[in-house]
Amino acid sequence: MPSDLFSLKMRASCGGRHISGAEKILPESGVPAHLHSLLERAMHHANGEPDFVNLKLERLSADSILHLDALPVRSLTADSPESGLELMRGMLESLGVARSPEIVGLLRKTHGMRGAVLLDADTLEHLEPDLERGVRATMMDAAESDSGTHCSPCKNHYAEAMVLAAKVANAPGLVAELCISDDPDYVTGYIASKTLGYVRIAPLKKAGSPFGGRIFLYRGKREDTVRTIEFLEQQPVLVHGIPPKPQDGGRIDTPVQISNPQKRIRIALQSLHERKLHRTEEVFESPASAHVTLHGRDTLMFASNDYLDLANDPRVKEAALDAVKQFGTGTGGSRLTTGTQTIHKELERALAEFKSTEDALTFATGFAANSGVIPALCSRSDVIFSDELNHASIIDGCRLSGARIVVYRHNDMHDLERKIASNTPCSGLVVSDAVFSMDGDIVNLPEFLGIARRYQLFSMIDEAHATGIVGPGGHGVLSLFPGLNLRPDILMGTLSKAIGSEGGFVCTSREMTDYLRNKARSYIFSTAPAPASAAAALAALRIIRTEPERVARLQSNVAFFLEQLHRLGIPAQTGSAIIPIIVGNSARALAAADSMRDDDIFVSAIRYPSVPEGSARLRLTVMSSHTQSELARCAESLAKAIL
Numbered sequence: 001m002p003s004d005l006f007s008l009k010m011r012a013s014c015g016g017r018h019i020s021g022a023e024k025i026l027p028e029s030g031v032p033a034h035l036h037s038l039l040e041r042a043m044h045h046a047n048g049e050p051d052f053v054n055l056k057l058e059r060l061s062a063d064s065i066l067h068l069d070a071l072p073v074r075s076l077t078a079d080s081p082e083s084g085l086e087l088m089r090g091m092l093e094s095l096g097v098a099r100s101p102e103i104v105g106l107l108r109k110t111h112g113m114r115g116a117v118l119l120d121a122d123t124l125e126h127l128e129p130d131l132e133r134g135v136r137a138t139m140m141d142a143a144e145s146d147s148g149t150h151c152s153p154c155k156n157h158y159a160e161a162m163v164l165a166a167k168v169a170n171a172p173g174l175v176a177e178l179c180i181s182d183d184p185d186y187v188t189g190y191i192a193s194k195t196l197g198y199v200r201i202a203p204l205k206k207a208g209s210p211f212g213g214r215i216f217l218y219r220g221k222r223e224d225t226v227r228t229i230e231f232l233e234q235q236p237v238l239v240h241g242i243p244p245k246p247q248d249g250g251r252i253d254t255p256v257q258i259s260n261p262q263k264r265i266r267i268a269l270q271s272l273h274e275r276k277l278h279r280t281e282e283v284f285e286s287p288a289s290a291h292v293t294l295h296g297r298d299t300l301m302f303a304s305n306d307y308l309d310l311a312n313d314p315r316v317k318e319a320a321l322d323a324v325k326q327f328g329t330g331t332g333g334s335r336l337t338t339g340t341q342t343i344h345k346e347l348e349r350a351l352a353e354f355k356s357t358e359d360a361l362t363f364a365t366g367f368a369a370n371s372g373v374i375p376a377l378c379s380r381s382d383v384i385f386s387d388e389l390n391h392a393s394i395i396d397g398c399r400l401s402g403a404r405i406v407v408y409r410h411n412d413m414h415d416l417e418r419k420i421a422s423n424t425p426c427s428g429l430v431v432s433d434a435v436f437s438m439d440g441d442i443v444n445l446p447e448f449l450g451i452a453r454r455y456q457l458f459s460m461i462d463e464a465h466a467t468g469i470v471g472p473g474g475h476g477v478l479s480l481f482p483g484l485n486l487r488p489d490i491l492m493g494t495l496s497k498a499i500g501s502e503g504g505f506v507c508t509s510r511e512m513t514d515y516l517r518n519k520a521r522s523y524i525f526s527t528a529p530a531p532a533s534a535a536a537a538l539a540a541l542r543i544i545r546t547e548p549e550r551v552a553r554l555q556s557n558v559a560f561f562l563e564q565l566h567r568l569g570i571p572a573q574t575g576s577a578i579i580p581i582i583v584g585n586s587a588r589a590l591a592a593a594d595s596m597r598d599d600d601i602f603v604s605a606i607r608y609p610s611v612p613e614g615s616a617r618l619r620l621t622v623m624s625s626h627t628q629s630e631l632a633r634c635a636e637s638l639a640k641a642i643l
């Protein structure tokens with residue numbers, strides 16, 4: 001049985017100022033000699049003489065110690081600090097961290113902190129409980145045979161960094177660690193993660209610069225950060241197999257040149273494969289409908305956004321064909337030059353009527369609508385308050401605007417108001433999905449609009465998954481509150497889901513459409529939607545209006561499907577036709593989708609970056625044309641796949 005070890009820590013300070021510190025994990029037999037050498041180091045350190053030395057000895061039971069392998073080391077050389085930081089940004093991107101430039105920029109600002117910044121990798125929210133102290137990784141050492149420094153009073157910075165990087169890379173929820181030394185003479189830093197290994201990069205700053213810092217990037221649930229911090233601060237770890245320091249003649253992998261863009265692509269793809277996040281298209285051999293042909297097999301579709309099965313409706317297809325005959329296949333120009341045909345204006349009138357607004361404006365896609373409208377409404381001097389689960393097109397629209405983005409907790413109106421209040425006075429926008437595309441729940445509209453009005457901010461909701469689906473006749477989330485006369489400034493939607501065609505739209509006041517026509521770049525600088533798409537959307541809208549039973553059927557199908565799931569012990573819920581079944585990790589979601597595929601049922605495994613890491617899910621969607629026996633069959637197959 002392995003015997004217990006001891007953790008020996010030393011901290012020396014003078015007048016409260018930190019002078020030196022070190023820790024070791026070692027057998028009892030090594031304690032006296034080490035105690036002596038640490039005391040020597042504390043008393044005679046180049047940083048000054050201490051007036052206080054704290055030596056702490058703790059027994060660690062052998063089975064509480066986690067043994068980890070060191071990360072593989074690579075050493076990269078850039079030709080300037082800017083190129084070095086660019087390399088770091090590229091590597092972060094390869095880990096799926098979209099806001100890498102901001103994160104690398106923050107590294108300099110962490111200067112002076114004792115510990116590391118614990119940052120949400122996606123929202124960049126600070127998660128460290130004490131902003132001044134930061135989060136510290138302690139209770140760790142190189143395994144005795146690896147450190148090569150035991151009983152030596154001199155510190156081995158390289159081995160210490162390798163130990164720290166291995167512990168941090170293995171901490172739950174941590175995506176990566178970034179570090180630049182605050183030693184003015186040491187221009188090297190590193191990025192480390194389980195997939196990248198330990199990548200030393202030089203230079204990351206100019207010689208003589210005292211700036212440096214350390215960031216731990218976290219991805220996961222807020223409440224789980226406690227577990228991560230506990231691991232970092234309290235879990236005893238011994239790291240094995242520390243490779244020799246590269247510049248000391250040790251192993252150096254082929255240096256990556258910043259000028260080699262192909263390599264960057266390869267690293268990114270490799271990382272996606274390793275994390276089970278790599279995606280390719282599924283190729284169908286039939287039109288979108290409740291039954292599709294996939295690899296020659298009749299497959300039941302439970303993943304389409306064509307909720308009302310209108311994309312293959314004979315009347316909708318006929319309208320598209322007629323439009324091709326009347327207007328041709330393309331428009332040959334943008335809406336403000338030669339691209340507007342009578343069919344576009346007719347569609348916009350029908351949309352405004354359907355949503356009971358003064359006017360409407362169409363775009364090439366829903367993505368183009370969001371990424372054009374938001375920057376038209378806000379610029380650098382504004383603040384945008386955005387739900388953390390908003391669709392990517394909203395997020396990109398916010399980023400394009402240059403406005404400051406404040407992300408509030410999902411559908412948490414308390415958090416929204418708190419965040420607005422702490423940023424007032426400000427001008428800007430509050431924006432939310434009406435139905436959340438990966439969760440199927442509905443925005444708390446009365447409060448959302450009340451807050452926007454109270455703080456005099458623009459309000460915008462995205463009804464991509466509400467139009468044709470939610471409320472009586474599928475009129476959307478506003479129709480859920482008939483007595484309240486709710487009106488967002490911008491009601492956005494797409495023609496590509498329940499409307500069975502292609503294109504985006506906004507329904508709003510005449511003054512606002514006039515403004516957006518002149519300001520929304522994706523409207524102005526993009527060719528007008530094809531006449532066939534506009535005509536198909538118009539025909540589908542007419543069907544939705546004249547056949548409200550289709551929407552009612554969709555809604556009763558959803559209720560029936562939920563009943564089936566509950567009967568089988570699956571606690572699903574939704575406010576729309578999207579039913580998320582959260583399974584946790586990507587591999588599990590893929591395996592469950594594959595299992596259902598074996599039953600000839602198609603569902604989507606939704607993984608990061610479409611949803612936060614750790615919340616991979618099956619996203620099931622119900623269609624109005626599913627029969628009850630098909631809904632029951634899907635529920636049975638799902639239960640088999642996940643229970």
Ligand SMILES: Cc1ncc(COP(=O)(O)O)c(C=O)c1O
Nearest residue numbers: 365366367391393437464494496
């Ligand atoms: C909520 C939401 N908004 C916008 C879009 C983009 O719409 P489109 O597919 O028409 O570009 C989508 C579609 O994926 C969506 O789910």
